[in-house]
Amino acid sequence: MPDDQERHEQSRHGYVVLPDRGNTIWRALAQRIALGIGIVVLTVVLVWIDRGGYVDSNDPGGGLDLIDSIYYSTVTLSTTGYGDIAPVSESARLVNAFVVTPLRVAFLVLLIGTTLEVAATQGRRLFRIARWRKHMSDHVVIVGYGTKGRSAAETLVNNGVSRETIVVVDKGGAAVSDAHADGLAVVTGDATRSGVLQRAGVEEATQVIITTDRDDSNVLSTLTVRQLNANAYIVASVREHENAPLMKQSGANSVITSSDAVGRLLGLSSLSPTLGTVMEDLLTYGEGLEVAERDLLVSEVGQQPQSLPDQVIAVVRDENVYRYFDPTVTQLARGDRLIVVRPARELPWAPRPGTHGEETDAEEA
CATH class of the missing domain: 3.30.70 (Alpha-Beta Plaits)
Structure with a gap:
């Protein structure tokens, strides 16, 4: 996953982040680094145990200490081989021939493989994004992936909408991780900016759900979406009832007032617990x-x-x-x-x- 600085850059440029398939490149890279360190440590231990079988041309009578063992292991595994330290005993030469040499080959394969893996992963990511853009049409864009946005996505998926046809637009942070955990593609950035919405393919979307935690952002996002797509069906949420007419004027086809809806449900539950239970049942999927x-x-x-x-x-x-x-x-x-x-x-x-x-x-x- 991208770190905080990368997320900040991505959010500024409307970065497209598709859900990961299997291990991320960073997890794989960490595993490879740990394996490389393990090979070095194992080689150091082997050399240190048989340190009497080696000779240092710079200190012929001194033998090897721990620093010399680390030095010899690193230059040997990296095939640098300065030649100042060499195995002289039969046991040291046998260990170098049958143990250190395979470790050296494994270390080089690991190093080269990691470089190729990083390059290939970046290429696959760019290819996936290009293919995703090519096939993205008649999809649903969800602006804001908080509690309301996630519930909307879950409702769509539970009613037969494919996850591949849902795109989330959010500024980043935990929302990106949540959307990826749900198998959804994410465009990070400010949804009030047309460039960010264009990267989400709003022009080709059939429906747009706008549900950030700020009414002013929702209004601006609605105006921008309607400017880019005159035919999309826009469903927007507002926290306060007095902002609903403004949202309608901005181009929303349907406006949901979250505070009023919650307040009515609370009032019904207070007046009639049974009625409140039935209303909650109607709003709860699958039960x-x-x-x-x-x-x-x-x-x-x-x-x-x-x-x-x-x-x-x-x-x-x-x-x-x-x-x-x-x-x-x-x-x-x-x-x-x-x-x-x-x-x-x-x-x-x-x-x-x-x-x-x-x-x-x-x-x-």
Whole structure:
């Protein structure tokens, strides 16, 4: 992973960081360095144990001390070989021939391999980024990867959105580590800058979720996104209700007021603990009940919303949302979509037989 200084530079330039596959280059480099140090230490120990079998031309009668052993080991492993210290006994020569020489070869292979690995890793990273940019379209951009951003990403993934089609934009720090742990690509930088958003491919995105911890940053990010992409569906969060109209004017299609939503849930839980539990159940993925949107079945055309097996709470017709009791949707029509409450075991947006233009047996008869 990049260190703090690298993250600072990356955040300034809108650096693209793809999720790691396996060990990072820094972990692999640390392992190689540790192995290299181990080879040197082992060689020093071998030479020191048999130090009487060596002669130093600069001190013929003095023998080798620990410093001489370290010196001889390093120049031997690096193939420098000044020749001032040489093995003279049979045991020392045998150890050099059958132990030190293989260690020298391993040390050189390790050194060269590390250099090639670093170069290859950088090349693979650039290639992955280039391929990622080439195939990145119709994706989702999440600006801000705090608690709300991470929950939004988790909800998308749990409902069938591929992790490879989600891009996170954040200033860096812990958010990058969290996004990588979740298998998401990250563009580090300030999302109010068009250059950073362009690196995230905002121009080709179908949806943008903006959820930083500052309303002013969210407004500026929304304006910038809308300038770059007039067709993207923008969902933005605001902390305070009075900022919601400004967010709408900035180009957000949907605005979620986090403080109001939390306050309402707290109030409901206080007035009616049971109702609060049900609301929490609806907002919790994978347990109990789910609020979902689905296509209208062919066999359901012409029926009333109240007569369907699913608990219909709203009908989407011509991009307008009608409550289930609205006279406009007394009879369901082709092209309608339903907002329903149903068991969480069913994938909310999963197609069902008879949807998306498929014919049912009843209609064919």
